[in-house]
Amino acid sequence: MSAGQVWALARKDLLTEGRSKETLNGLLFFAALVLLIFGFALGPDPARLEQAAPGILWVGFILTGVLGLTRAFQVERENECLEGLLLYPGDRGALYLGKLLGNVVLMLLLELTVFPCFAFFYNMPLWGALPGLLLTALLGTVGFAAVGTLFAAMTMHLRAREVMFPLLLLPFVVPVLLAAVKGTEAFLRGAGRAEAFPWLTLLGLFDLVFVTVSLFAFEWVVEE
């Protein structure tokens, strides 16, 4: 497995997406909608919205992520592209890491665009908190995508994949959601690093464990 193989795969996904912008545009619109819908559901009380804001942001990321990951493997299913990829010499691990990298970059791009919308709708002062928020987003996204990429590959051939995929994935990523929301909340309040640190550590640990395990497990998932 080489970094070159991983990058080649991620580049393929990003290039396809960059040329068609099929997924990204749709997902962006969806994420903005989630932010709006929650605003309507909770009512216009600014204090309540401010309290709920970190949670809403991450529910938005996670729902959009579920859609995005489903798409990422739908592309491979059409014309049996995954089978083609599997025929190439080279490590299956590289295939997993490449897909993961592509998904993470795509989700991060999306999140970078959602942050201004979030600041706008929920009246959040983002500038000061931005480095912390981005770090939390990065760690949370890697953890979510690590399990998500594996499960998406697993459910892509099922008839009931649209249902099975979130059903399997969401309970697994509860720790990611909790830690990311708490971390985001700490940075937004300006509570500083000390309060966010344990949550970021937890996210880092989750990332480490699940990227490693999924890397091995991917082999078993795609074998024929």
Add this chain to the structure above:
Amino acid sequence: MTSGGSRLVIPLGVATGAALLTGLYTGLVGAPADAVQGEVQRIMYLHVPTVLSAYLAFTVVFVGSVGYLLTRREGWDILAHASAEIGVLFTALTIAAGAIWGKPTWGAWWTWDARITTTTILLLIYLGYLMLRAAVEDRARGARYAAVVGILGFLDIPVIHKSVEWWRTLHQPSSLARGAIDPVFQLPLMVNLAAFALLYAFLLAQRVGVGRLEAEILRRRLEE
């Protein structure tokens, strides 16, 4: 002619029945009512044994999953599947018993407490495991996918537990582990723990027997 059940089933059944009856007697009649909580505290004799048996069951799922992926022998998969079903049953029983106890004691069926939420997420993960099995048509592929989920789910348990624990805690820490339990309550609890461990073993032996018969039927059908 292949017999589904093992020779163990009948003696196990008898022992389980006797242990459950003894457990019921010591718990409901033998032990005194709790000084503060009153009669409702007796639910502990069901609640604690079911949750510990469920953890045992999910550990067996993990072992069976690893065993299957390493050896590819169907027996491991049948064991993991059987154990997952019983684990789900026991987890659901735990949550139900806890809610019945929680209503008079805490004043609510449900609270967002660390252990309750962890147990519920466990239930959802292993329900997902069972649904995934049902959704995959190819048997070997389903076994492989399920094994991956069985391994990842088990590894997720400590992370979920830690994250939810930091998130919030209302549940008392384990009285058993702290040694903070009076001998008059401890004896019936131990009897019930043994009884439910036996019940688990009995159900597992039965379910593995059924699993073997299912595999046999499938094999014969394919031969025709």
